[in-house]
Amino acid sequence: MERVAFLIDATGERIDCLLNPESVQVTRLAGVRHRGSASTQLTGAGRADDPLVFTGGGRTELVLDLLFDTDFAEGQVRPADVRELTRPLWLLAENSAVEHGWVRPPLVRLVWGKTWNVPGVIVAVAERFDAFTATGSPRRSWLRLKLVRVTEDADQAREGFAEELAAAQTPAVAPGAAVVAAGDGSGAADSSGVRFDLLAHDALGSPLRWRLLAEHNRITDPLAVPAGTPLAVPPLPATAGSTP
Template structure:
């Protein structure tokens, strides 16, 4: 699985995250504020809501929860302290870049697979450590990071979102090829651990088309597919599977 990375705009340097985040929270705050005057906020008798000023623009925030563990680090020589892995992300929240005589965090671009490409600045980092050694060095870190998208025109933001959705709907495997079922390593009894919906996303561009992938490969129980099983990708334009009617007649 492709990892999340931050590309530093000024230098082209790439800061990789150790693992993909479990969750991503996206918040959009519109350019709206209460109407006020020199004496304070304006109110009016009989109003159900405070008067507002529509300023335009707004603020888009992304919050990522990341896990770092020295046992998952690449390479033969692994650090003894997980802070060696998370320090580059902390540095991205420092005011290390200059603009018009003012210091600011460096401009970075959040890149994750084909569907996330967001320019912004990291405004907050929080980290919780555990799995300490006898010398007090933490081996695991739970890191929460907040990124604020940089100013873009409304048209560019709309185009970028459309591009991300289009990329997310593009199959990763060519028609007539094959995808290989991979297990998650934590299967419950009676369950192979294979995510058939993710296979459908790779093969057909949407996890909602898992029935088409299953029927094309004559699979009656997608939950029992053994890891490592190759599955044929249906040709382009294959019709969706018929919806069964009551009584078993389609």
């Protein structure tokens, strides 16, 4: 699958992450706060809960856990220090942009395959290092990054979410065509390392449809499919709008 990347709106620069996130946490905070006076918070005498003020808006936060390792870096010359790989992400949390005379972090867009395209700003970065060399240079980093989605109206948010879901469920290969079983990069050259769920994502629009792909090709053990095997793409059932 495609690796997650950040696109800087002002320059068009793309910052790729070394691997896909280990996990993604999405939090939605509604525009609600406690009602208070000029000096203190009001309490609700005789009520079960404190009185609230509904301010509208809110905040959507995404927390990504990323792994960087110099041994996984591409290219003939690998960095000796993993911070060479993570430094660009730290810079996204710096106040390097100006808007209406005020400095702010740059506007970026989180892009991951067809299903994630979120505009926002990086508000926090934390990094834990290990696998140190004899000179003290870390070779592995566990990086946690928080992105807050930028302001957009509710209609745009709903439309964007619907578009992402539709893209995730749209097959990339027409029925009757074929997909080729590719290895997962584990180094196995024969019968191991094939990601059948990714084949189903490309062929049928959802990794959860792997069983449909296997049954159509009379495969009883998807884990035993040799890399390079062509697989026929079946037509989607009549209820294609719902993932089986």
